[in-house]
Amino acid sequence: MTSRRSFIQIIPLAGALALVARSAVAGAPNVDEKDPQAAALGYVADATKANKAKFPKYAAGQVCGNCQLYQGKATDPAGPCAIFAGKQVSSKGWCSAYTKKA
Numbered sequence: 001m002t003s004r005r006s007f008i009q010i011i012p013l014a015g016a017l018a019l020v021a022r023s024a025v026a027g028a029p030n031v032d033e034k035d036p037q038a039a040a041l042g043y044v045a046d047a048t049k050a051n052k053a054k055f056p057k058y059a060a061g062q063v064c065g066n067c068q069l070y071q072g073k074a075t076d077p078a079g080p081c082a083i084f085a086g087k088q089v090s091s092k093g094w095c096s097a098y099t100k101k102a
């Protein structure tokens with residue numbers, strides 16, 4: 001059984017692990033547009049270069065920075081995305097999984 005004391009000892013450890021995970025992502029490589037998963041989703045580092053013929057749902061103004069799945073700050077040049085684990089996407093990028101941030 002977990003005592004209150006051991007539970008309290010776990011909290012700082014969990015916080016430290018979260019920080020390590022976050023800094024690991026900060027140094028993560030950028031998604032390569034030619035990566036098979038990226039290519040399948042039509043990911044481009046520059047949203048204005050989205051393939052509008054193949055992905056007609058793209059609309060001007062849609063960028064990773066204002067996508068629900070983007071986990072960085074909109075002002076950061078790049079940040080993690082829920083779709084591409086362990087990698088970073090350009091905040092000015094786009095892919096067909098784009099979902100407007102609520």
Ligand code: SF4
Nearest residue numbers: 064067070081095098
């Ligand atoms: Fe960018 Fe959103 Fe696609 Fe991730 S899901 S690559 S944040 S548009």
